[in-house]
Amino acid sequence: MAGRSGRTVMVLGGGVAGLTAAMELAERGFEVTVVEPSGWGGKARSASVPGTGRGGRLDLPSEHGFRFFPGFYRSLPDTMRRIPLQGSPSGVEGNLREAPEMLSARSGRVGETVADVSLSAGPRTPLQILRARGMKLGAEGELNEELLYFANRMLVYMTSSAQRRLGQWEQTSWWDFTAANGASEEYRKVCVVGATRTVVAARAEECSAHTVGGFLEAFGYGFLGRGGAQAADRVLNGPTSTAWIDPWVRHLARLGVRLELGWRVEGLTVRGRTVAGAVLRGPGGRRREAEADWYVCALPVDRIGALLARGLAEADPELKRTADLRTDWMVGLQFYLTEPTPITRGHVIYQDSPWALTSISQAQFWDTDFAATYGDGTVADCLSVDISSWDTPGILHGKPARECTRAEVAAEVWAQLADALNDGRRRTLHDGLLHSWYLDPAVKNLDGPGPATNDEALLINTTGSWALRPQARTAAVNLFMAGDFVRCPVNLATMEGANQSGRSAANALLEAAGHDAEPAEVHALYEPSELRRLKEVDAALFRQGRRHILDTPPPWSAPTAPDAPTAPTAPDGPDARLSGTG
Incomplete structure (x- = not known):
């Protein structure tokens, strides 16, 4: 190893993932340096409009x-x-x-809906959740067929086994899963497109049902008052930096973390399966090679490509798959x-x-x-x-x-x-x-x-993209990955996902270093015990190549989701969302 103590860590990137990894490792006695080219907090940071302050x-x-x-x-x-x-x-x-409120606004204010989403309102019924999303009812308050079918799709997803979620719904677009073809424009606008474009910046025709269904499931359990008492x-x-990022950076400095702003990683020096150094470019074009015992790559997914050709792919050839991830x-x-x-x-x-x-x-x-x-x-x-x-x-x-x-x-x-x-x-x-x-x-x-x-594009979870996303541990003995594109329980590009990936990277490093400190908790999504038996039944059906027991065709003419694959794909790795939250 390059360092002297076995405890030196270089974190490449100062967004939420990088700062999380730095905090977890510094609290456990590691000597951490974080390098960041633009600003602490990454996409989460706030800024200001230059020259607008007066008096x-x-x-x-x-x-x-x-x-x-x-x-x-x-x-x-x-x-x-x-x-x-x-x-x-x-x-x-x-x-x-x-x-405490969420407004579903409509053109000309016709049909707008204001929903009370506060803690004080108490648990909601599934019908109240659908109403909160602005989904219209039929005559005299009766549910129409399309809304009933959308409720069926959510129930199918919520009772799907881990194996089906990765083996079938990961390969199925949200558009196909919700049978958007042949449905009304209102159904597509509110239930299909609205669930993706306003949340994960992805097209319903491309985004996986595994991602969208998982997000809506997690959000729905929150509305139902399940899984904790948080609002x-x-x-x-x-402003984000004032209220959160700046205090975080000051805390890291008190922990002894060395924070170097204005430095961009240009490449990695790799010897065998070990990263020996990181080539950095800093203020005024200065260039230096920094060494550490351990490295956490916490760069945004759209900046990984340039690093692949400069040492990252040499450290772990499997990381080349990240080049096919879309933003x-x-x-x-x-x-x-x-x-x-x-x-x-x-x-x-x-x-x-x-x-x-x-x-x-x-x-x-x-x-x-x-x-x-x-x-x-x-x-x-x-x-x-x-x-x-x-x-x-x-x-x-x-x-x-x-x-x-x-x-x-x-x-x-x-x-x-x-x-x-x-x-x-x-x-x-x-x-x-x-x-x-x-x-x-x-x-x-x-x-x-x-x-x-x-410069700040966002990962979108297209169908099949889970297989392209790396885990925290790499083939290089001293290199670990963090970022909202790394596999974690929250299968969505979010601050929570970035935070979980930083924790996973820190845990993988602790294990590789033989450190006996308590690992950081990577919180799993809430799973109700009442649905456990239904998921077990579905796992058996999936192994047999059969459809989900509640998976019914839509009440209109449209292609339905494909049958389960005959060769099921099991979740891989302990950090998979399915073996366990945008």
């Missing part, structure tokens, strides 16, 4: 996309509790605030408003928006006077919007977002928001309310030249 106020805050913390997150809140914060016995987790939806009480865009846009505009006390899903928009009015949750703290004193609120579909023509310019200028993107998003929030009686949004806007600078070239690019 001693801070610049207007911005985000790559709003942060939210579903109730099924368990590993990440555990990390947050362990980050000290003055006056908070629960650490920075104390900066989380419940978002179903929580947000931070200030898509889920981009943040902030509108700064001159009046407080709490559209609802939580998140808004714009069911009819071509660009699959979601939003939240932030100032109502922040523990500061927004106008007195940020900007020029005239900005009273920030409407933070996520844009999840960049390839669909809009309603204002008739172009997809990728083909618009930055100003056209902002105008189009404002128009789509207004289409859902305004009607003949009430105008929630109007031009006089708008002070300014700010689009994530990670999106480049919208104003030319060349095609638009995104």
Whole structure:
């Protein structure tokens, strides 16, 4: 080994995964260095709009996309509790605030639904969950056939065995699983497309039923009050970096972690199956080779490709499969408003928006006077919007977002928001309310030249992608992988998944080092005991190549999900989601 003590660790990447691994290892006595090229927190970090602060106020805050913390997150809140914060016995987790409502907004406000998703509302029935998603009922409150069929699809997934989830639903698109062909436009918009584009920035035709079904299952158990007493939806009480990332970095420094910002890994030096060093490029173009006993690669999936040709594939040839993983865009846009505009006390899903928009009015949750703290004193609120579909023509310019200028993107998003929030009686949004806007600078070239690019793309779980994703342990004896693309219980590119992968990398390193410290807990998703027998029955059916016992054809003409494969694929590895949470 390169180091002298056997306890030196270099973490390549300072996003949620890298900082998690650093914290777990530093707490167990390792000497950790973290190198990060851009900013601590990765895609989770917040930033500011340069030059907008006046009169001693801070610049207007911005985000790559709003942060939210579903109730099924368990590993990440555990990390947050362990980050000290003055006056908070629960650490920075104390900066989380419940978002008690969810609005399903529709064009012209026709058919919109506001759901109480608060803890105080108590457990919900499955029918209440469907209503909360904005799913319409039939005449006189009776469920229509399509809604009943969607309930059937969720029941099929929730009672599917681990073997079927990986062996069949991982290979089946959400579009096919929900039998979208032949269904009504409303069914496709709300039950099929809405479940993917507004959550994981993926096309229903491509995203696996294993991923979408798992997310909706976890979210549904939270609404039902199962699996813990956490609020179903929580947000931070200030900008992400202020409320969480900055205290985290300060805590790591107190633990002795060496934090090197502005350094990018350019390659790995590999000897046999051992990483001997990392080639780094830093401020002013400086180049150096750093050595450690152990290495944790916590780079985003879209930056792994360049490293494959510079030592990573030599360390573990199996990692070349990550080059086939796909990413898509889920981009943040902030509108700064001159009046407080709490559209609802939580998140808004714009069911009819071509660009699959979601939003939240932030100032109502922040523990500061927004106008007195940020900007020029005239900005009273920030409407933070996520844009999840960049390839669909809009309603204002008739172009997809990728083909618009930055100003056209902002105008189009404002128009789509207004289409859902305004009607003949009430105008929630109007031009006089708008002070300014700010689009994530990670999106480049919208104003030319060349095609638009995104430096912060998000992994999408296409069908069959589980097999392409690495585990934390690699073939190299001293190299471990972390990131939201690494296999973990939460089968989705989320902060929770990134946190779990950092914990898994730390645990794999502890095992390789022969360290006797207690491993970090990687929390499994909640599984109700009442469904255990049904899953056992389904495992037997799957081994026989037979369909799920509840898997019925839709009440309309459409291709149904394929039969179970005759050669079942079993879950591989202890960190597989199925042997155990976006």
